[in-house]
Amino acid sequence: MAKNFCTRAENYSQWYNDIVKQADLAENSSVRGCMVIKPYGYAIWEKMQATLDKMFKDTGHVNAYFPIFIPKSFFSREASHVKGFAKECAVVTHYRLKNNPEGTGVVVDPEAKLEEELIVRPTSETIIWDTYKNWIHSYRDLPILCNQWANVVRWEMRTRLFLRTAEFLWQEGHTAHATREEAVEETERMLHVYADFVENFMAIPVVKGVKSPNERFGGALDTYCIEALMQDGKALQAGTSHFLGQNFAKAFDVKYLDKENKEQYVWATSWGVSTRLIGALIMTHSDDNGLVLPPNLAPIQVVIVPIYKSEEQRQAIADKVQPLLQKLKEANISVKFDNDDTKRSGWKFNEYELKGVPVRIAIGPRDLENNEAEVARRDTLQKETVSFDGLLEHIQQLLKDIQKNLFEKALNFQKENTRKADTWEEFVDLLDNKPGFVYAHWDGTPETEDKIKELTKATIRCIPFNNPLEDGKCILTGKPSKQRVLFARAY
RNA sequence: CGGGGUGUAGCGCAGUUGGUAGCGCGCUACGUUCGGGACGUAGAGGCCGGAAGUUCGAGUCUUCUCACCCCGACCA
Numbered sequence: 001m002a003k004n005f006c007t008r009a010e011n012y013s014q015w016y017n018d019i020v021k022q023a024d025l026a027e028n029s030s031v032r033g034c035m036v037i038k039p040y041g042y043a044i045w046e047k048m049q050a051t052l053d054k055m056f057k058d059t060g061h062v063n064a065y066f067p068i069f070i071p072k073s074f075f076s077r078e079a080s081h082v083k084g085f086a087k088e089c090a091v092v093t094h095y096r097l098k099n100n101p102e103g104t105g106v107v108v109d110p111e112a113k114l115e116e117e118l119i120v121r122p123t124s125e126t127i128i129w130d131t132y133k134n135w136i137h138s139y140r141d142l143p144i145l146c147n148q149w150a151n152v153v154r155w156e157m158r159t160r161l162f163l164r165t166a167e168f169l170w171q172e173g174h175t176a177h178a179t180r181e182e183a184v185e186e187t188e189r190m191l192h193v194y195a196d197f198v199e200n201f202m203a204i205p206v207v208k209g210v211k212s213p214n215e216r217f218g219g220a221l222d223t224y225c226i227e228a229l230m231q232d233g234k235a236l237q238a239g240t241s242h243f244l245g246q247n248f249a250k251a252f253d254v255k256y257l258d259k260e261n262k263e264q265y266v267w268a269t270s271w272g273v274s275t276r277l278i279g280a281l282i283m284t285h286s287d288d289n290g291l292v293l294p295p296n297l298a299p300i301q302v303v304i305v306p307i308y309k310s311e312e313q314r315q316a317i318a319d320k321v322q323p324l325l326q327k328l329k330e331a332n333i334s335v336k337f338d339n340d341d342t343k344r345s346g347w348k349f350n351e352y353e354l355k356g357v358p359v360r361i362a363i364g365p366r367d368l369e370n371n372e373a374e375v376a377r378r379d380t381l382q383k384e385t386v387s388f389d390g391l392l393e394h395i396q397q398l399l400k401d402i403q404k405n406l407f408e409k410a411l412n413f414q415k416e417n418t419r420k421a422d423t424w425e426e427f428v429d430l431l432d433n434k435p436g437f438v439y440a441h442w443d444g445t446p447e448t449e450d451k452i453k454e455l456t457k458a459t460i461r462c463i464p465f466n467n468p469l470e471d472g473k474c475i476l477t478g479k480p481s482k483q484r485v486l487f488a489r490a491y
Numbered sequence: 492c493g494g495g496g497u498g499u500a501g502c503g504c505a506g507u508u509g510g511u512a513g514c515g516c517g518c519u520a521c522g523u524u525c526g527g528g529a530c531g532u533a534g535a536g537g538c539c540g541g542a543a544g545u546u547c548g549a550g551u552c553u554u555c556u557c558a559c560c561c562c563g564a565c566c567a
Binding site: 344349 | 492524525526527528529558559561562563564565566567
């Protein structure tokens, strides 16, 4: 087969870029750092959206929409929040263009300077809490459980398709609660929703945990996260859920009267996942033949490719396939019958392999005679001949198997690449020679974490939930430690 | 913002000591093919990133400029 891209072993980054391009997911745009998500890539995002949205609704949330622009002054209200985002904000300073008086084209009209500059949202806590102030007066107004699907802008210096772009799509949940306990519970609930989604729909195993103070979201008291391990041994943060305490309530003066008629500050959470998950999807399952999609997220779950010489054969296959198409659709399986006469069957095989379609059915004259079809699965590349009559049941089972197999394969990879280090030498050796998750002791100070990052580029990905306690010594300082934390080099 | 590259057909590239632009893929038409990216024939498509200069003559030499990519610093 003619390969149009390089293998993971040759150059992992290039392989990733090639997959994105060849599978027609996205491309770079004329705007530096901003991508165009192409229809096939967007279809995957839409499936993710639909699934997550239902999960949010099922946990009592509602959707709303807040402005893309945020007055600059809002950002200075919460000190650590501004510190976290100040360096990557796009700023709107003017509201009008005019024809260039000294030549062609248009220029910014200096007369049209905004009195207060607007920030293009890097996240929406500030504008939302400024709004919630007006929505919340009494304990009866709580909780507020809002989510928004939106784009955000973070002016990154170096970008990569899906993994880090200047503009990206995401959802951000913002909730307001009467008590600390309720807010903490919400933060945990949504992290579990994310873990459930990523593991069961995306077939990506994750480690759930809490971030160290250094990695915490600006303005949060605690940041929970799910961390996934990519095939090159680097970690990728797949979702975060923040317990914001009363920080934003205090910054925006959001108070309610409780049942005792006493004023209380509101407790907050926020949580989000982004199109970055598509990057995680690619780097978890795909192989040197192209994209591999778990059936639950594949825009096309089954493709049927006819093989024929004459128009009569083509028609005979189309007739044969018609009832099957009907049955598959009734069974809620997204199927495409690619009867396009301008492409050859071999070309189609490669095309759908590249695009990660989980199941391919090929039907030719020989199959017609025998009342059979050739069924190929993308995850293992295995082919088998199946009687046409039992095809629906076979496909249904196969899709389940593929979904399960992808998760198990990824879980095995994660297990095989999760190790312990007890000394500094061992730690560095693992990072360099056996990249993956490394559990090691840490003395708990931000200074040590910074130093480790400086020396190795590895960061604490999280302190896992239900982490076993174990006495030990910090791998860098030798100071006593009560538990191992999860280190890795990360995206 | 440092360090290194690249700009020539839709995409990927070649272009010698300066002489008026070519290859592969793709695209269009026709024919033969069709069980893992078919082949043949005939076509269409580029003021060589931009500006100025040197020259009889610039894709090629000089200066300036713009854009993008890679490696760092920064970050999801």
